[in-house]
Amino acid sequence: MTVIRNLFLTASVASVAVAGSGDNLKSCLKYALPDIGSVAFPGDLFYQAVDVNRYNLNIHVTPAAVTFPTSSQQVAAVVKCAADNGYPVQAKSGGHSYGNYGLGGTDGAVVVDLKHLQQFSMDSTTWVATIGSGTLLGDVTQRLHDAGGRAMSHGTCPQVGSGGHFTIGGLGPTSRQFGAALDHIVEAEVVLANSSIVTASDTKNQEIFFAIKGAASGFGIVTEFKVRTEPEPSTAVKYEYTLKVGSTKERASLFKKWQAYVSDPKLTRKLASTLTLLEDSMVITGTFFGTEEEYNTLNIGSQWPGVNGSAIVFQDWLGLVGNWAEEAVLQLGGGVPSNFYSKSTAWTPSNLMDSDTIDKMFQYIDSADKGTLAWFILFDFQGGYTNDIPTDATAYAHRDVLIWLQSYSINLLGSVTQTQINFLDQLNTLVTNDKTPYSAYPGYVDPLMANGPEAYWGSNLARLQQIKEEIDPKNVFRNPQSPSPAN
Ligand SMILES: Cc1cc2nc3c(=O)[nH]c(=O)nc-3n(C[C@H](O)[C@H](O)[C@H](O)COP(=O)(O)OP(=O)(O)OC[C@H]3O[C@@H](n4cnc5c(N)ncnc54)[C@H](O)[C@@H]3O)c2cc1C
Ligand SMILES: *[C@@H]1O[C@H](CO)[C@@H](O)[C@H](O)[C@H]1NC(C)=O
Ligand SMILES: *[C@@H]1O[C@H](CO)[C@@H](O)[C@H](O)[C@H]1NC(C)=O
Numbered sequence: 001m002t003v004i005r006n007l008f009l010t011a012s013v014a015s016v017a018v019a020g021s022g023d024n025l026k027s028c029l030k031y032a033l034p035d036i037g038s039v040a041f042p043g044d045l046f047y048q049a050v051d052v053n054r055y056n057l058n059i060h061v062t063p064a065a066v067t068f069p070t071s072s073q074q075v076a077a078v079v080k081c082a083a084d085n086g087y088p089v090q091a092k093s094g095g096h097s098y099g100n101y102g103l104g105g106t107d108g109a110v111v112v113d114l115k116h117l118q119q120f121s122m123d124s125t126t127w128v129a130t131i132g133s134g135t136l137l138g139d140v141t142q143r144l145h146d147a148g149g150r151a152m153s154h155g156t157c158p159q160v161g162s163g164g165h166f167t168i169g170g171l172g173p174t175s176r177q178f179g180a181a182l183d184h185i186v187e188a189e190v191v192l193a194n195s196s197i198v199t200a201s202d203t204k205n206q207e208i209f210f211a212i213k214g215a216a217s218g219f220g221i222v223t224e225f226k227v228r229t230e231p232e233p234s235t236a237v238k239y240e241y242t243l244k245v246g247s248t249k250e251r252a253s254l255f256k257k258w259q260a261y262v263s264d265p266k267l268t269r270k271l272a273s274t275l276t277l278l279e280d281s282m283v284i285t286g287t288f289f290g291t292e293e294e295y296n297t298l299n300i301g302s303q304w305p306g307v308n309g310s311a312i313v314f315q316d317w318l319g320l321v322g323n324w325a326e327e328a329v330l331q332l333g334g335g336v337p338s339n340f341y342s343k344s345t346a347w348t349p350s351n352l353m354d355s356d357t358i359d360k361m362f363q364y365i366d367s368a369d370k371g372t373l374a375w376f377i378l379f380d381f382q383g384g385y386t387n388d389i390p391t392d393a394t395a396y397a398h399r400d401v402l403i404w405l406q407s408y409s410i411n412l413l414g415s416v417t418q419t420q421i422n423f424l425d426q427l428n429t430l431v432t433n434d435k436t437p438y439s440a441y442p443g444y445v446d447p448l449m450a451n452g453p454e455a456y457w458g459s460n461l462a463r464l465q466q467i468k469e470e471i472d473p474k475n476v477f478r479n480p481q482s483p484s485p486a487n
Pocket of ligand 1: 103162
């Protein structure tokens, strides 16, 4: 059957072949992916809007082809077509990279859209789940729930893909208790640059396993994850404290109280917390994973007197995850594409901002020309389990971070302006005391950052470049900021 179909396709490809530089690539891909609609090229109807479908509208990318394989073997065949013809390759899972790196991040890549890789199963003895790398986070949550009330740590936006999220970090409200999403991976199936399909784990292909847990986009395509899971939390309390407006001094004072509270090393891992700055308010939100009685004993409200707070108790996990998703929509529009720019940086327990720097940060924020009202800054409290893992155990290198900063500036009318970019740039310079290279979260890619790889992978970069040299010396898997081969 397959043989006959392939023979037929060879014939039809030959008959439709047209002259052009991408000709060999085209015929190779059409042969590798015989099903109708499983490969698209520039010039095809709705190519840009449907097949490419950029998330960050500010970054223009035209891939050489977008492919939709249905199996690991087809992924391998696509990689072979691209590598043989000298094209870079990037996998696309949820397509939510801030730099459109799932589309290559720059023109001319062969995109491997993983949306058909949806396999799922649960081993109810070990509670290890097998998850296809095209599965979006919302479906991960639902499928784990349906398979015995299980869960794993990951971020809060349901449209983000497991492929790009589990391989770059994956920080979410339960990470302080259970680690980043990538800390859950016990095994992965990976397609390499020479188009072989390998299994990577603590006992097989360990260097590849190291690389895909934090830097996969430069090393291969994960087609399937095996992840450990946790019982889903049965009860949780979601709290929210809002300071409407407030003077610069009041805002700085509230920030200092929050930073002091979350930097207490004795603070329970069951508590997640984020401080958000917006044009007209400052909000402290988070989830406590425990009962209302336990939550009340924390007496969080007493930390910030005079600030209005509220709390909701959740008895069902899906309801809580749905509530986080609504918040994600309020911030970046969730799954909806827009023009935006974002930066990140981080503090460890030993280099937290001092009181003077916090004052300067608020003076700056309250006086700078931001170029828009649609900006916001998140301060995410991390640490806990995520920091129990040694820095050299996975490519993800930021095991000492206590607080992540994420800043965003959106333009609803068109391209992001230089004023918007400058606002976020200068903020980062100010809060890190101009220390370069500073840390940046590799999941919040910042294509304008000159020292991207150093900031993303820190002390693990040299080892990644060595592994790259061994398994992908021609740099088949690349985007503008992936590790380059050591030479
Ligand atoms: C609204 C929103 C909310 C977010 N919230 C969080 C959050 O709470 N916590 C957090 O940690 N992050 C969060 N992120 C960041 C998110 O984790 C990253 O953008 C992530 O890389 C997106 O993955 P993706 O599959 O959707 O994107 P894609 O663009 O498809 O992929 C991103 C990168 O990963 C590579 N990749 C994708 N699949 C594979 C694979 N199978 N094998 C190898 N490489 C692969 C791609 O080639 C690309 O380089 C958020 C992003 C958005 C837009
Ligand atoms: C708290 O809420 C009350 C009533 O809605 C309001 O008048 C007050 O300004 C709020 N205080 C703060 C600090 O936001
Ligand atoms: C493909 O690359 C891997 C990693 O370098 C190597 O172990 C394997 O032998 C290669 N396979 C083939 C068929 O060349």
